[in-house]
Amino acid sequence: xxxxxxxxxxxxLAVDCVIFGYEDYELKLLLHRRPIEPSKGGWSLMxxxxxxxxxxxxxxxxxxxxxxxxxxxxxxxxxAFSDPGRDPAARVVSVAFYALIxxxxxxxxxxxxxxxxxxxxxxxxxLIFDHQEIVxxxxxxxxxxxxxxxVGKELLPEKFTLMQLRRLYEAIYQRELDPGNxxxxxxxxxxxxxxxxxxxxxxxxxxxxxxxxxDSDQINGHERVIKI
Amino acid sequence: xxxxxxxxxxxxLAVDCVIFGYEDYELKLLLHRRPIEPSKGGWSLMxxxxxxxxxxxxxxxxxxxxxxxxxxxxxxxxxAFSDPGRDPAARVVSVAFYALIxxxxxxxxxxxxxxxxxxxxxxxxxLIFDHQEIVxxxxxxxxxxxxxxxVGKELLPEKFTLMQLRRLYEAIYQRELDPGNxxxxxxxxxxxxxxxxxxxxxxxxxxxxxxxxxDSDQINGHERVIKI
DNA sequence: ACAAAAGTGTTCGGAATACACCCATGT
DNA sequence: ACATGGGTGTATTCCGAACACTTTTGT
Numbered sequence: 336x337x338x339x340x341x342x343x344x345x346x347x348l349a350v351d352c353v354i355f356g357y358e359d360y361e362l363k364l365l366l367h368r369r370p371i372e373p374s375k376g377g378w379s380l381m382x383x384x385x386x387x388x389x390x391x392x393x394x395x396x397x398x399x400x401x402x403x404x405x406x407x408x409x410x411x412x413x414x415a416f417s418d419p420g421r422d423p424a425a426r427v428v429s430v431a432f433y434a435l436i437x438x439x440x441x442x443x444x445x446x447x448x449x450x451x452x453x454x455x456x457x458x459x460x461x462l463i464f465d466h467q468e469i470v471x472x473x474x475x476x477x478x479x480x481x482x483x484x485x486v487g488k489e490l491l492p493e494k495f496t497l498m499q500l501r502r503l504y505e506a507i508y509q510r511e512l513d514p515g516n517x518x519x520x521x522x523x524x525x526x527x528x529x530x531x532x533x534x535x536x537x538x539x540x541x542x543x544x545x546x547x548x549x550d551s552d553q554i555n556g557h558e559r560v561i562k563i
Numbered sequence: 564x565x566x567x568x569x570x571x572x573x574x575x576l577a578v579d580c581v582i583f584g585y586e587d588y589e590l591k592l593l594l595h596r597r598p599i600e601p602s603k604g605g606w607s608l609m610x611x612x613x614x615x616x617x618x619x620x621x622x623x624x625x626x627x628x629x630x631x632x633x634x635x636x637x638x639x640x641x642x643a644f645s646d647p648g649r650d651p652a653a654r655v656v657s658v659a660f661y662a663l664i665x666x667x668x669x670x671x672x673x674x675x676x677x678x679x680x681x682x683x684x685x686x687x688x689x690l691i692f693d694h695q696e697i698v699x700x701x702x703x704x705x706x707x708x709x710x711x712x713x714v715g716k717e718l719l720p721e722k723f724t725l726m727q728l729r730r731l732y733e734a735i736y737q738r739e740l741d742p743g744n745x746x747x748x749x750x751x752x753x754x755x756x757x758x759x760x761x762x763x764x765x766x767x768x769x770x771x772x773x774x775x776x777x778d779s780d781q782i783n784g785h786e787r788v789i790k791i
Numbered sequence: 792a793c794a795a796a797a798g799t800g801t802t803c804g805g806a807a808t809a810c811a812c813c814c815a816t817g818t
Numbered sequence: 819a820c821a822t823g824g825g826t827g828t829a830t831t832c833c834g835a836a837c838a839c840t841t842t843t844g845t
Contacts, residue, residue: 339600339652343612345573348656372567384571387654391645415643415658417619424567426615428576430643498796516835518798538796539843726823744808746825766823767816 347427348385350395351466353413353473354403356438356453357490362506363438364470367402367451369463373424377463380470381451382429395432402449404442409435409489411480413473421465433473435489456506481507485526487547494544496534497521575655578623579610579694581641581701582631584666584681585718590734591666592698595630595679597691601652605691608698609679610657623660630677632670637663637717639708641701649693661701663717684734709735713754715775722772724762725749 354365369379383398385391392410399408413431421427438453446452454460456474461467480486486507487500501517521527527545535541582593597607611626613619620638627636641659649655666681674680682688684702689695708714714735715728729745749755755773763769 340575340612340655343575344615346576346613346615347568347571348574348576384568385574385645385656387572387574388647390647391643391656412642414640415619417613417658419616419618427568428613428619430645496797513835513837514796515799515837520834535843539845540795540797540841541843542797724824741808741810742823743810743826748807763816767818768814768822768824769816770824 347425348391349382349427349429350385350391350398351380351382351416351429351431351469352395352398352402352410353380353431353433353470354399355433355435355456355473355477355490356441357503357506358438358453360502360506362456362503363453364456364459365403365446365451365453366459366462367449370450373422374463378460378466379463380431380466381449385430391430392432395430395434399434399436402446402451403436404445405436405440411476413469413476416465416469418465423464429469431469431473433477435477435486437490437492439492457509478507485521485524485547494530494532494534494546496537496542496544498537498542500545575653576613576619577610577655577657578613578619578626579608579644579657579659579697580623580626580630580638581608581659581661581698582627583661583663583684583701583705583718584669585731585734586666586681588730588734590684590731591681592684592687593631593674593679593681594687594690595677598678601650602691606688606694607691608659608694609677613658619658620660623658623662627662627664630674630679631664632673633664633668639704641697641704644693644697646693651692657697659697659701661705663705663714665718665720667720685737706735713749713752713775722758722760722762722774724765724770724772726765726770728773 356363356365365381366378367381369375369377381398381402383394383401385394389397391412395410396406396408399410400406410432411434413433415428415430417428419426421429456470459467459470462470477486481504487495487503490503491499497518498514500521501512501514504517505512526548528548530544530546532544533541534544584591584593593609594606595609597603597605609626609630611622611629613622617625619640623638624634624636627638628634638660639662641661643656643658645656647654649657684698687695687698690698705714709732715723715731718731719727725746726742728749729740729742732745733740754776756776758772758774760772761769762772
C-alpha cells in the first residue's frame with residue numbers, strides 16, 4: 336500500500352526507562368553512563384530507539400532485557416516528552432516508561448557491563464537532557480499507583496514480611512508509616528496470604544512471611560484503596 | 564550539527580484529541596468524519612501530525628484551534644498508542660490528549676465545517692482505528708483528575724450553580740450524588756466563591772451562581788481531595 | 792534486664808453517608 | 819396546594835491516626 340502521509344515529517348522515536356528497584360530499605364533507580372554521543376558518559380536513563388515493527392512497549396521491554404537481562408518485566412507508560420530541543424543532536428521524541436524489578440533477580444554482570452549502577456532515588460547524580468524531569472514524573476506515577484493498589488509483587492521477593500512491605504511503602508511515600516495501622520490496612524485488602532515460614536533475620540521474634548495471592552488483581556474501579 | 568542517529572528509523576507522529584464538553588447535563592465528546600484516507604468518512608477523534616519544530620502539546624493545540632476555533636484550551640496528555648497496525652495506511656504513533664472546553668464558547672461554524680458533532684460520551688458511534696480505546700483511557704483519566712481536584716473551570720460557564728457542578732460530576736462519575744453532601748464537600752474545598760447573581764432558569768427558588776476563585780490552584784501533593 | 796520488632800487492641804476525631812426538614816416560588 | 823430544587827442540619831457509620839500493651843527472643 337502506498338504511503339498516504341508522505342507530506343508529513345517523520346521523527347526519531349525513543350523510549351526511556353525509569354527502572355525502579357528496592358534494596359536495603361531503599362527505593363533505587365538504575366542509571367548508566369550514556370554509551371553514545373551526544374553527552375556520551377553522562378548519567379542517563381536506559382533508552383533506545385523504537386523500531387519500525389515494534390510497539391513502544393516492546394521497545395522498552397527490549398531495552399530492559401539488554402540492560403538487566405530480565406524478561407517479563409512490569410512496565411507502565413509514563414508520558415511522551417517532545418520538546419524539540421530536548422536532545423541536542425536531533426529531534427527525538429521519547430516515551431518514558433517505568434519498570435519495577437527485583438534487584439536480586441537481575442543479571443548483575445550484564446548491568447555492570449553496561450556501566451550501570453543503582454542509585455538511591457533521592458540521591459541521583461545530574462542527568463542528561465530532560466531525564467531528571469522524566470524521573471520526577473515517574474516517581475509521581477509510582478506513588479499514584481501505590482495508592483491505588485498494593486504494589487510490591489514486582490519489587491519484593493516472592494516471600495516477604497509485612498515490615499519489608501512497609502519499608503517499601505515508606506520509601507515510595509517518603510514518610511514513616513505506623514506499623515500497626517499499616518499491618519491492619521494491608522491485611523484487610525485481602526490480597527496477601529500468610530505462609531508457614533518465618534523470617535528471623537530482621538527481628539528476634541521472627542515475622543511470618545507473606546506472599547501475594549494468585550488472584551489478587553481485583554481492585555475496584557478508580558476508587559482509591561490504599562490510604563495508609 | 565550532523566545527525567548522529569541516522570541508523571535508526573523515523574516514524575510518523577500524530578496527536579489525537581479527545582475533546583470533552585458539557586451541555587444539557589451531559590458529558591459530550593466532539594467527533595468528526597475523517598476527511599482523509601484511509602477510513603475517510605469514518606467517525607474519528609480530531610487528529611493531526613506533529614511538525615518538526617513543535618512539541619506534541621503544540622500540535623494538539625493547533626489541531627484544537629483548527630477544529631474548534633478556540634485557543635488557550637486546557638489539555639492533558641493521556642498516553643502514546645503505538646501498535647504498528649493501528650493505522651492501516653502506515654506506521655503512525657499517536658499521542659492522545661484530552662481537552663476540556665466550554666461548548667457554548669467554541670466556534671460552532673468552524674465545527675460544522677469540519678463535519679464535527681457532539682456526542683453523549685456514553686453513546687458514541689463506532690470509531691476508526693483504536694480511537695475507542697483512546698476514548699476509554701481519556702475517560703479514566705478525566706475521572707481520576709476530577710477526583711483529585713475540582714474540575715469544572717474549563718467545562719462550565721464562568722458562573723454556574725452548584726447543581727450544574729453536581730450534574731457535571733454525576734456525568735463524569737456516572738453515578739448520582741447526594742445534593743446536600745455534594746454542596747458541603749465542594750464548598751469546604753474553598754476554591755469557589757459565591758457571586759451576587761442568581762440563576763432562576765433551573766429552579767423556582769433560584770440558586771446563587773458561583774465561580775472559581777482566581778487563586779484556586781493550591782491542591783496538596785498527590786492527596787486525593789474530592790472523595791464525593 | 793533490656794531492646795526491638797511482632798502482633799493485637801482501644802480510643803478519638805474527622806469525614807462520608809443517609810437522611811430529614813424548612814424555604815422560596817412558578818405552576 | 820404542590821412539586822421542585824435550594825439550602826441547612828443531624829444522626830450514624832466508617833476509617834484513619836495515635837498509641838498502649840503484650841509477646842518473643844537475641845544480646
